[in-house]
Amino acid sequence: MPLVDKPLPELKKYEGRNPCPKDFDAYWDAGLAEMRGIDPKPELKPGPFQPPNAECFDLYFTGTFGARVHAKYLRPRNAPKGAKHPVILQFHGYSGSSGDWWDKLSWVGQGYCVAALDCRGQGGKSEDAGGVAGNTLRGHIIRGLDDPDPRKLLFRNIYLDTAMMARVVLGFPEVDANRAGATGGSQGGGLTLACAALEPRVKRAAPVFPFLCDYQRVWEMDLAKGAYEELATYFRLFDPRHEREAQIFEKLGYIDNQHLAKRIKAEVLMPVGMMDTICPPSTQFAAYNKITSKKDVVIYPDYGHEGLPGLNEIIFNFMREL
Numbered sequence: 001m002p003l004v005d006k007p008l009p010e011l012k013k014y015e016g017r018n019p020c021p022k023d024f025d026a027y028w029d030a031g032l033a034e035m036r037g038i039d040p041k042p043e044l045k046p047g048p049f050q051p052p053n054a055e056c057f058d059l060y061f062t063g064t065f066g067a068r069v070h071a072k073y074l075r076p077r078n079a080p081k082g083a084k085h086p087v088i089l090q091f092h093g094y095s096g097s098s099g100d101w102w103d104k105l106s107w108v109g110q111g112y113c114v115a116a117l118d119c120r121g122q123g124g125k126s127e128d129a130g131g132v133a134g135n136t137l138r139g140h141i142i143r144g145l146d147d148p149d150p151r152k153l154l155f156r157n158i159y160l161d162t163a164m165m166a167r168v169v170l171g172f173p174e175v176d177a178n179r180a181g182a183t184g185g186s187q188g189g190g191l192t193l194a195c196a197a198l199e200p201r202v203k204r205a206a207p208v209f210p211f212l213c214d215y216q217r218v219w220e221m222d223l224a225k226g227a228y229e230e231l232a233t234y235f236r237l238f239d240p241r242h243e244r245e246a247q248i249f250e251k252l253g254y255i256d257n258q259h260l261a262k263r264i265k266a267e268v269l270m271p272v273g274m275m276d277t278i279c280p281p282s283t284q285f286a287a288y289n290k291i292t293s294k295k296d297v298v299i300y301p302d303y304g305h306e307g308l309p310g311l312n313e314i315i316f317n318f319m320r321e322l
Contacts, residue, residue: 003274040164045058056101061165071115072114089182090182192210226278
């Protein structure tokens, strides 16, 4: 089998390269405490698309730093009074959005509610509160990297948005808070890991070739291109001799999902394309290998960062057990 990364037996033992800050747990405990102290002020507005089997809403809530965050929310129409439904929390790829209403109807048709987040400052309607010192060129990974306040790392706040969305939706009367699943691909896979780590009520998580893991490994493989291009650009413009390399990767460790993965209590199913040069398999396994809950990996030997045949059915069957 051709390889773009380590052989599978080595991947299953790989523990990651990016350092973990010493105060990592305190950092995230403080973030969660901050989030829990916020009144999310949720607001549901009927959406422009209203099919016969689903009620569709624009959901708005307040996140960290006062940002007003948007998600699409769908629930079964004409359900029996008092019925409780399982819920799927969906997360999109880098620079994208929550997508069309249409692609969520298969879940609603099976009796699920669906909440799909728009990440701050990306392709949807969520507000980017801004207010960070330092450059923001070409990406969100490095946003806040030069700010003396590590709470300003943008992905710290996007990760907390995933948990806040879960908190809001699991509080809806039609949602069974004991039957929550999360899924998404690429950035959405990374956000699935973050959501499951920060919201212990998530019971099943299907992160598909997750982004936002093991930044130092990406750079050392010379794959800081495409989705990770901002890492190389940052060094070239702001640390061309890598004098602050150790400091930079350590700070990025706060938003590295391999370090959050140990908090996950959900059962995890992680699909991986072994030819992935966007999010290399080793970076994904750095997170997977730190998950201590029940887990499984779905290997696609000849596929990279692309559509994976049969995967939708695999994830659907996995979530049926909620």
